[in-house]
Amino acid sequence: MGTNGRTWLALTLAMATLAGCSGGAGPEQDSDGDGDGVVDALDCAPGDGTRWRFLAGHVDADLDGLGAGAALQSCVGHQLPAGLSAQGGDCAPDDASRWREQSGLYPDQDNDGATGEGPVTACVGDTLVGYRLEAGPRDCDDTDARVSALALAWPDPDGDGVGSGEPVSHCAGGQPPAGHAAVDGDCAPDDRVRAHWLAYTHRDADRDGFTVPEEGRLCALDRLPEGYALRANGLDCDDANGAHWMERTVYVDTDGDGFGSGESQTQCTGQTVPPGYALAAEDCAPEDGTRWQWRSYAHRDADGDGDTVPQQGVMCSGAQLPRGYAEWPTGQDCDDRDARRMVSWSVFPDTDGDGVGAGARQTVCEGRSLPEGFSLADTDCDAVDFTRWQVLAYAHRDADGDGFTTPQEGSLCAGAALPAGHATQAQGHDCDDTDQSVHTNVLAWPDTDGDGVGEGEPVVRCTDGTRPTAPWSALGGDCAADDATRWRQVAYAHVDRDEDGYTRPEAGSVCAGDSLHEPYFAQATGNDCDDADAVRYRWAVLYPDADGDGVGTSPRTIPCLGAQTPSGFSLKGYDVDDSDASIQEDAEDALMVELILD
Structure with a gap:
C-alpha cells in the first residue's frame, strides 16, 4: 500500500x-x-x-x-x-498566459482589426490576445492578416478565367475556389475559346477584305474573329460573293471584244468585269468582235496593189486598220538612203522589253515590222523592269514573309499577279508584321522564379503560336513569385516548429510546391507539449523521489518532459x-x- x-x-x-x-x-x-x-x-x-x-x-x-x-x-x-x-x-x-473566461469578445486571431463572429466567450489572461472588446469589420479568414473582406467568384467549368452563374463568396486576396473565376460574364460557359461579348460595327462575310456596315455582338475570347471588325474597310457592294466588292460603270459587250455600247449600267464587280460586259464604251461595231474602235487613216489602197495614195478618213476597225487602209503610205519611202527602212512608225519607248511602252510618243523610220524597243501602247507602269507593267490593287500585307497578313489597302505596279507579301484575301492576323518569328497573340504571366507558374496581371504577347516559356508562363497565381520551390497554397494540420520530430495540431495553409515543407505536416507525429523547445515534447506524471530509490510519493505533477526523467522524480508513486x-x-x-x- x-x-x-x-x-x-x-x-x-x-x-x-x-x-x-x-x-x-x-x-x-x-x-x-x-x-x-x-x-x-x-x-x-x-x-x-x-x-x-x-x-x-x-x-x-x-x-x-x-x-x-x-x-x-x-x-x-x-x-x-x-x-x-x-x-x-x-x-x-x-497555457500559462491564459486562465480565465471572459464573455462579450470578438475573435481577431490574425490581429488585422477585422473580427469573426461574436460575441463569444473565450479563455484569456491579463490581455485579450486574439480577441477584441468591440466588433470590427467582418473577417472571412481570421488566420491570415492579409485578407479579411469577402469577394465573389463565379463557376468556371471551361477554365478560361471567366465565370458565370450563381457566385460564391471567398476571401479576397486568395485564389478563387477550384472551378471558379474572379471575373463574371462568360458568354460561353462550356467553351474555353469563347468568354466575352465583343461588339462589331462592320462585317466581311465573304472574306474578300472589304466590309459593309453591320452592328452586333458575338461571343469570343480576346479579339473579334475574321470577318468582323470595328472599322470600315471599303464598302463591299456584295458581301456574299468574295469575287465582287466594288461598283463599276459597265456597258453591254455583245460581241465579246472588250468594248461595250448602249446605255451605261452600274454593277458590283471585282478585279474584272463579268462576261458580256466591258468597262470601255463606244463599240463602233457591237455585233462584230473583230471591230470596235474608230481609227483614222491617211492613205488608201483601193485596188490592193500595195501602193497607197494620200486620203484621210476614219474606219471602224480592230487592233489594225483593215486591208486597203493605212496610217502610213505604201510606196512613199521615209528614208530613201537606207533600203531597210521605209515606214514611219508612231510608237512609245519599250525600255524593259515587256511589250508595253511608256513616255513620249515618237515617230521612227524603220522597216515594215514594229521596231525593236518600241510599242504601240503607252500604259507601262515601270519602264525599267520588264516583269512589271500593270497596276494591281491589294487589301492585305505580309511584310515579314511569315505567311500571316495584316489588313492594308493599296496598289502597286506588278506583272501578271501580285508579288509575294501582297494579297487580296486575309491569311490569319499577324500581330507583328515586322518580325517573321512571331505572328499570334497569347496571354502570359511574368514568371520571375522560373517555376512554371506566373504572378500578377497577364499580358498579351505576340509569339510564334507556342505556349509561353521562361521568363513567362501560361499559368498565373504564383503565391511566392521569387521562390521557384513554391507556387501554390497547400493546407496543413500539424506543425513542428522546434524541429524535434514531434508535431502539435495547427490548421492552416502555406505557400508550397509539390508537397508541404518543414515545419508543416498533414499527418501528426506524436503530440508535442512544448513546440518552442526541442528538448521537451511529452507529458509525464511524476512523483517526488526524495530518497532516490526509484519510487516516489505524492503529490504528483504532470510536467512537459524530454527523453529523460528529471533527477529527484519517479514515474512510480507508491513509496x-x-x-x-x-x-x-x-x-x-x-x-x-x-x-x-x-
Missing part, C-alpha cells in the same frame, strides 16, 4: 478507538515520530516532518496559479506544492517512506487491515 493506504489505516484505527475500544489514549497513540506537531495516528506522513495533513488541490500544469480538473487529495504541510493549486477552473491548463531508500512498501499494512475488518 502507498501513503494514502497508511493514512486510511491510521484513520480507521482512530475511529475504532473512538467507537468504544476500551481504555483511553495509549502512549503509542500520542506519539509524534516526525515532530511536526501532529500525532502519528492522525499524521498523513508520520515519517516526514514537512507533511502532516490532506489538502484538496487541482493540477496546475502550466504553473499559472490556477489548476484544472477534479480536486485531488494530497498529503502536504503548510501549503500545496508547485504544480497544485487550491483554486480550480483554469480554462487553458497547458510509503520517501526518506528511507530501503523502504518502499509496508508489508504489514495489508495484514493489519485484514485484522481490523475481521
